Amino acid sequence: MTTRARLTLDPAFRIAPVEPRLFGSFVEHMGRCVYTGIFEPGHPSADADGFRADVLELVRELGVTLVRYPGGNFVSNYRWEDGVGPVDQRPTTLDLAWRSIEDNTFGLNEFMAWAAKAGVEPMMAVNLGTRGVAEALRLVEYATYPGGTRLAELRRAHGVDKPHDIRLWCLGNELDGPWQMGHKTAGEYGRLAAETARALKRFDPSLALVACGSSNSTIPTFGAWEAEVLEETYDLVDYISLHAYYDPSDGDVDSFLASAADMEHMIRSIAATADHVAARLRSRKRIKLSFDEWNVWYQSRFGGESSLEWARHPRLIEDCYDVTDAVVVGSLLITLLRNCDRVGVACQAQLANVIAPIMTEPGGPAWRQTVFHPFALTARHARGQVLRVEPDSPTIPTAKYGEAPVVDATATHDPDSGELALFVVNRDRRGPCALEVTLPRGLTPVQHLELADADPSARNTATDPYRVTPRPGSGLTFQDGAATLTLPPTSWTLVRFAAKE
Template identity: 65%
Template structure:
């Protein structure tokens, strides 16, 4: 059997396994909000209309931070429409997704939901059709204690204490021609810098995310980042990155190697940011907010949009395969490997819309296949991220050329001794992974969990058809452990090591 080798050493530290790497995204799109997290009258709904079954699954998923309310939606959104008495809120046309927005769920409902879910809120401001003043008004409503128009309006709406939201996105995907309020890099960069200055006058403690490219394939990629950061570098804390991988657009080997593209994307954004830092003599190292990523069957969206103006239409409710779960697991490996520069990451989206959680309006909720690698990684990636450099077999892909068959990362919690190795076999044959753990004192094997690629899905008839399989505890002999990685599989191998 082919063998790959990895050395795991606590001295090879990348950075902390930030909790914010395990974020999600709730956008007013399709049934993510209405029929997803919020459904008054549902059997599980609480007095606020929040679905308790979805809340329970959100906690189980291990989500740490949730971005809201968009996404493309935010670029024509009036945040004031979603606060105050629900009966007084206007119905609006949502230009992003050609839907009717009732505004029954808005900022205050979202903040109550985050408190129930135990997650940190991440809010986006509209820099598509609005600007500096509207962003400042929203920040005042959310974070100012009282004694001003918008902070007192929040108090009038029954929320005495400020929300204290720390993470803010300065718009969304303004590089995209599809975006309402699309701008050039100079136009957006100047507006983002002006908005950032003003917001930090109101609350200097906030962390701000400038819009990076919508994806690595944009014709303006890297040039957009460079120009935007020349305007904003000193005022912001993050530059965003977005990417999706379509399983219907490529060969299986290329899809399984999607993380190769994400890895290159991160390295190129970091290089561009560091170039601007050097040019402008900045000392701080800018972080990346990878606040949209996932597997997405994008070709299906065109069919979904072929309808009239309706409330909460079913949009891109992709049903994920076991292969998609392996890809998602590898994307998480990549995000962890760059924990020194990726400080926030949000899988898009949380419920129904390309989501780990699916629901039936008025009915059940269940875990999609991609739920499992996310939940297990969020649960066991603790402490410090350790750099691992596997040596071993490679194979060819149509899209990325020759790639490593094995992708790995490890985390180690010094306090508990928990050591987790996350390993993906992207190839089409089984192989042996030899782990050199001799840098740890008396490591002991705990558990090996795997998900194998395939076409099986989870659905209402069989919500647990695809679940992780426990393969037993790995053996350790003289600080070494050999583990079989089945073809096209995601693996979590746990040890106790001090």
């Protein structure tokens, strides 16, 4: 059965400019994200620094603009000093977060060299779990002060003459969670974050700082945590973070396809909480949100940290994504764009191997997972202004989120080129949807791509890396400012319009 929906695109109805930092990713010392992921000396494609050139090429194709490092849970028990200096003098340590043996052959300076080659902005996290203000200041001075001090000269002695350009810093990670090394109450964390932020701003007032928000929307302290933390930090930080992972393992496919409803709820709830704190403090400042961990994760398949044996660079939560997962990722990107007036940073977690768009084999190939494609195409074509798009769509009942619209969509308009890009998902897995699009005259469709498959469980693998790829859509008709297209069941679609020549 074919459903019907309609929407109108008009460049006059804008939300906000597209923020390039929305297309961030995340590299944590977890599993094989770093070792045999982005970094593998001895790999046939490895460059002189040990970076996999095949992975670098895919990262550039993915369109990543920013990468958060080095964690994640890892950072809350990490000594950054162990990862700098001569490699043969670095200690082997234990990572308590993921019960891994860390040899520290990849650290701050290696990451910054990799980020320069990948063309991404660094987003660095400091350890406020088992460490504090002094250690954070030491890291920032080592990394960013030009020279003449003990720590800056130490960096230069380590072969990095010029300071690293790191403008964005996370004040810890998920310290609301009891799984975190150094877990704290909101009051304890808020005070420590404020003290750290105050010191870092004294060092360099131009640094942008991210306070830890809630780890998910179901944690009991959601909302209350942000309120208490921001009471302490509001005038000192620039962002409050949000994290969310969506698990398809319970078999409730309709709710899973509507996962963006939870992301929308989180964004609006935390934005409202921040605005409430601003009102209480009589502040005109507007805190933005950093959604610096988000993705699909088959979390119920993971036995938890206590189930892990001590190992060096183990294969850890290497989920293999299917078409349905890619459609959900596409809808989450739509939600982030739709809320770009409040969300200033977003990082899909993680970049390689660990719940990642890019998979690798040690000594072997690298390939694109299904979720690679909606991210890459959105990052490439979302330019200019995000438009206000409100589809008139039927709904599907879901157990978790109530009635969810069949069609979810957003669009961007680039005033320089005149191009308009429409990003749309069909959440109905039972049948296609006929979508009518009204848009300004003078435009014509120039590209129509679909990510869909007769088998929504189809995946890409090392032996079949191109099983699922975006393909040219069919059935699009266009006349006098009106387009009609058929959205396949469980699909993500991109349509680009340009000015008629």
